[in-house]
Amino acid sequence: MAELTLVEAVNLALARALEIDPDVVVFGEDIGINGGVFRATLGLQARYGKERVMDTPLSETLIAGMAIGMAAQGLKPVAEIQFMGFIYPTLDQILSHAARLRNRTRGRLHCPMVLRAPYGGGIHAPEHHSESTEALFAHIPGLRVVIPSSPLRAYGLLLAAIFDPDPVIFLEPKRIYRMVKEAVADDGQALPLDVCFRLRDGSDVTLVTWGAMTHETLQAADRLAQEGISAEVIDVATIKPIDSATILESVAKTGRCVIVHEAARACGVGAEIAAQLAEHGLMSLYAPVQRVTGYDTIMPLFRLEQHYLPTSARIVTAAKRTLEAA
Amino acid sequence: MARADSFADGNSITPPPRQFGQARRVAHFEIKYLQYLNHLGEVAEELPEFAQERGQLLALYRAMVLTRTFDKKAIALQRTGKLGTYASSLGQEAAAVGVGAAMAKQDVLLPAYREYGAQFLRGVSMTEILLYWGGDERGMNYGAQAEDFPICVPIATHAPHAVGVAYAMKLRGQARVAVCALGDGATSKGDFYEAVNIAGAWQLPLVFIVNNNQWAISVSRAAQTRAETLAQKAIAAGIPGEQVDGNDVIAVRERVAQALDTARHGGGPRLIEALTYRMGDHTTADDASRYRPGDEVEQQRQYDPIARLHKYLARCGEWSQQQDDALYAECEAKVDAAVKDYLATPAVAPESMFDYLYEKLPVALRTQRESLSSQGESGNG
Structure with missing residues (x-):
């Protein structure tokens, strides 16, 4: 079994999907001979041909819109937006059409498409290359928003997204594209969507996160463990729709919750999780819910980005605060 | 399957040799305009083959009269509170009917919102269109038209969809064409440019129909x-573009058929600008007298597409007033029957707003659906 990085696992899942289903097509900017700017599509055009793996012009609206047309015809398009900072022209297509097509035609047409984009900060990238704006998509009914946090979950969740009959925004945390390697079996097995993954069992506090922040959160859990605090870590993975049952169940056990995300705080996905806890889990809480997030500022350019991004130290502090409260 | 090399890279263009001291013309173009019947119903250009057949012309005429009869009824329904805001196709019947008549059943139409004449010919029912403007999603679940897209309200956003549909057809080696109908206003949008551009680069089986009705709500063509x-x-995108008299249904039908034939046989896309005129308000929520001179509308009446074909048919001695009266009566009856069906359509269950969001309702939404169910008649509490 090969030891793969997250981006290699993305590549493997794309290859597997192209291999097993002739309806799968992969396209985007520089994804052909160049293999994508992060090499997520490396070698796919050579193996599966220019008809099924094609470079598009610099036309993000077109990339999302043509995926909708293809999907309505029964193809399974997997489109890449080069960076999340360039995804915004697609919002109109995703919100006005992809997410609505099944509903507005009462199921006559539907939209089994995937829009992939690398996202998040911490790689010293130029302006517009570091934001985490997943909440924009998580607000849209009819959509799924899926974020892997490890090579195994990248492989399994991407396959699930590709073969899901509804549109999926698949956001890849690029800071951890090559951070760790993991044994990934190319068995074509999808992981379930719409469910959280419990990464670590604990009894004192629940740490809820997704994407690249999973790593800081697991580090924080290690540090807390050294101080005798048992933290449970949940990777939300599908942030739309959210599996709040798993989170509520964990908080019912621990009585404390810290939500960690890279994105700005106000109206972030963490706010939705905190609201769910307030509505359905208030009585099991020993302490107010804490959020460790990016600030409600413009994501700074890279000289200051480490000050913006949540750290394991900030997570530890927040967790301790929940323990001090009761 | 289509051959891989038919998806051209477009990198075979060699630059012209460099010359100094004199400018060379490196590109030039012309736009042709075609009209068969002038506004007096006279033959301006030798009629194409199909138009030699009386039956074919009568079918076009019937379709236009039905569309206009429907349109008038829809506006009346809106005015009496039985329909929501409605976008009229008055004056643009030829531009839609010509498209619908030229298309093959297996083609896919991606309409904007004044293409009823084309949609009816493709099996969309008048009841469905009424349901749509009557605020009911079931009006987009076309019972007799599985693959056509529903009406697209956000301007030009369906042009990229047409690219995807055409790409799927080409990838699968099908002899099918996607037809995207847009208005003049749509040609100012990036979606349109992005779609036209790639249709050229990839030589897709895609025909764009620009229904230039001279007005984008209150902003004139000029x-x-x-x-x-x-x-x-x-x-600019490297694909042929041409104009037709959009009020001459023969010209629309003929040029669209030509474009479809080319596209169907691997000859690539085309754009046809149909010159027409929006005789009515933008929608029933609009008052065009605020921005449009009344004499302009009066001036345009002489170019009416239905009167024009009627004059021609009458002049040929092939269409009597009695026949015309009978046709109008027949269309009225059809429209009345559709209106009756529309008004008698059983109410939709409120929970249906959850039932087509995803193939299977996510667990996270079950409570909300149950909550709606428990509201009964009282609405969202």
Whole structure:
């Protein structure tokens, strides 16, 4: 079994999907001979041909819109937006059409498409290359928003997204594209969507996160463990729709919750999780819910980005605060 | 399957040799305009083959009269509170009917919102269109038209969809064409340019119909762009663009059929600008007298597409007043029956708003659906 990085696992899942289903097509900017700017599509055009793996012009609206047309015809398009900072022209297509097509035609047409984009900060990238704006998509009914946090979950969740009959925004945390390697079996097995993954069992506090922040959160859990605090870590993975049952169940056990995300705080996905806890889990809480997030500022350019991004130290502090409260 | 090399890279263009001291013309274009019947119903150009057949012309005429009868009824329903806001196709019947008549059943139409004449010919029912403007999603679940897209309200956003549909057809080696109908206003949008551009680069089986009705709500054609024609916007993308008299159903039918034939046989896309006129308000929520001179509308009446074909048919001695009266009565009856069906359509269950969001309702939404169910008649509490 090969030891793969997250981006290699993305590549493997794309290859597997192209291999097993002739309806799968992969396209985007520089994804052909160049293999994508992060090499997520490396070698796919050579193996599966220019008809099924094609470079598009610099036309993000077109990339999302043509995926909708293809999907309505029964193809399974997997489109890449080069960076999340360039995804915004697609919002109109995703919100006005992809997410609505099944509903507005009462199921006559539907939209089994995937829009992939690398996202998040911490790689010293130029302006517009570091934001985490997943909440924009998580607000849209009819959509799924899926974020892997490890090579195994990248492989399994991407396959699930590709073969899901509804549109999926698949956001890849690029800071951890090559951070760790993991044994990934190319068995074509999808992981379930719409469910959280419990990464670590604990009894004192629940740490809820997704994407690249999973790593800081697991580090924080290690540090807390050294101080005798048992933290449970949940990777939300599908942030739309959210599996709040798993989170509520964990908080019912621990009585404390810290939500960690890279994105700005106000109206972030963490706010939705905190609201769910307030509505359905208030009585099991020993302490107010804490959020460790990016600030409600413009994501700074890279000289200051480490000050913006949540750290394991900030997570530890927040967790301790929940323990001090009761 | 289509051959891989038919998806051209477009990198075979060699630059012209460099010359100094004199400018060379490196590109040039012209836009042709075609009309068969002039506004007096006289033959301006030798009629194409199909138009020699009385039956074919009568079918076009019937379809236009039905569309207009429907349109008038829809406006009346809106005025009496039985329909929501409605976008009229008055004056643009030829531009839609010509498209619908030229298309093959297996083609896919991606309409904007004044293409009823084309949609009816493709099996969309009048009841469905009424349901749509009557605020009911079931009006987009076309019972007799599985693959056509529903009406697209956000301007030009369906042009990229047409690219995807055409790409799927080409990838699968099918002899099918996607037809995207847009208005003049749509040609100012990036979605349109992005779609036209790639249709050229990939030589897709895709025909764009620009229904130039001269007005984008209150912004006139002249104020929208300095371009002499909208058709020439296709030239920049390397695909043929042309104009037809959009009020001459023969010209629309003929040129669209030609474009479809080319596209169907691997000859690539085309853009047809149909010159027509929006005789009515933008929608029933609009009052065009606020921005449009009344004499302009009066002036345009002489170009009416239905009167024109009627004059021709009458002049040929092939259509009597009695026949015309009978046709109008027949269309009224059809429309009345559709209205009756529309008004008698059983109410939709409120929970249906959850039932087509995803193939399977996510667990996270079950409580909300149950909550709606428990509201009963009282609405969202």
